[in-house]
Amino acid sequence: MRRSLSDRNWPSWGLFWLLAPFFVFLTLFWMTPLGKGLLLSLESDTLFGESTFVGWQHYRDLLADSRYWRAVLNTGVFAVSTVTITITLALVFAHSLRLCTRRIQGPLVFGLMIPGLCPPTVLALLFLLVFHGKEGLLNRWIVQPLGFETINWLSDPDFILSAVVIQAVWRWTGFLAFFLLCALNARPREILDAAKIDGAGVWSRFVNVTLPLISPTLTFCLIYLIIDCFAQFAGSYVLFGGSGGTNDAGLLLVTYAYQKAFIGGGFGSGAAVSLSIVPWLAGMLILVAMLPRQLWKEDSAR
Template sequence: MTTAAPVRSGVAPQDPRDPHNPRARRRRTLRRALPLYVAISPFYLLFAVFGLFPILFSIVLSFTDWDGMGDMSFVGLAQYQFLLSDGRFWNAVGNTFIIWFLSTIPMLFLAMVIAFLLHQNIRFTKFYRVAFFLPNVTSMVAMAIVFGSVFSDTFGLINSALTAVGLDSVPWLSSPWGIKVTIAIMVIWRFTGYNAIIYLAGLQSIPTDLYDAAKVDGASLWQVFFRVTIPMMRPIILFTVITSTIGGLSLFTEPQVLLGDSGGAGEAGMTIVLYQYNQAFTQFDFGYGSAIAWALFLIAAVFSIINWRLVSGRGDDAPRRSSRTKEARR
């Protein structure tokens, strides 16, 4: 006569084929999800190889002295210490911020005005949208060559027009401020239409009842723009300010094609990314180039946080003030 095996802890073992077994459910879920993970795995593999690995490797490089050929030598924080005392780096930082200020504020204002006008009932709206967005998809290298011809000191179209009306020519590409203004105009020309399309999408999401109420109250077009459109567009404005800040601090193609690796006269067009490119791929100082890259990341992060606080701060306080006002009226 045989006896059943004792059950430990008073719990009967679960059959792995039981559909209510947690392990069986996890295996079934894994089998169902496995094809989905396999389908999206190429993106993550490519990102790991060409995105994540270079980022992590650049962190390691910033603590070394390496020319890309010999052995790496660990130098600790020496690259960052030299960066803090590097006058050329701080000159590039100053140039970048000046160009950002000259380009971003007029660009976003013009983009908002263009989007507001395109949002009205006008003819050929689709044509205008394509026309304003076209500069963003145009080759920047080709347009930098065109801008170099337009703003040339000797045979440029701008100076020819100024001379024709009796004015003095402007040294656009040979003076510090001329170089900065030229690069800023290139940035405005390229990204105004892009931001206008984003603003237009935000305008189309605003309820039309607000505009109807403003018209009933007798508000003018500019009153509607500043008192209805701008407050409702605050999240979109915040997005464009942050993206434009990151893009403005990462300027490279415009000064590099227009002025060359030297950054023009007196390095007036030397931006942070152009200086990083020179150090890494001209001087072959990959360690210092990586340190500049992470310094740029820190500057962009801090500047984006400041912009986020300035643009969204009052918008976050508005509901509190309105609720306090309603309570006071009660």
């Protein structure tokens, strides 16, 4: 159907000029820094004067660095919990929104999405007060009424990470609910009705019919969120002022790279930390991309 176009004389200059601007910028501001970063990560940490080539030394150092592993662990926990909570909440919201009449659905979605507009810095400023030691909203409205001791969210190492998670969940839930709502609306009516007639219950319909149908959108949301979590900087930077919080309990990978490079003055090791994020992220994403195929293999075969 598209053959009429595809057989044309590629490479044609017209197409080349359409592609060129993007690739010029890509080369200048993505490939070059990436290449430079790779080279930098192989050089010694001299801020002034000549730096020498040290090979994989920085990467080897990282493997033995307990703070690095702490940051990896924190980022992993942060990503997994943010993604789980956000996606679950967003699914619940999306399903509930479908039950509402159209007139109130619009304003509700609009309202739920507004936190996503909030810049992470502003968000962190706001949440400093939500998380505040004694008088913060969380303590006053949830922790104290339940009869617990007040929690100092931002300095108690057990809770620091949850502060970052809550903030990310608050920011993304509305947007993802909106995405999933559109995906839910796009499910073909006939399939749902057929499942209903076959006597499938609510849960079984959700798992066997809805999830496979919305899985492209769901996968997109997952990937987007995971990348955002791994690249998270602004929120934790403002919450902890560029540090990792008490005992590094809130240290994330990007923050660690920033610390190494700009506070520790080690550009080489900083670049090594940043680049070491890529394999972690890629591994996580491959896992996510494989997951639905494994889970729903039988269903799609049916």
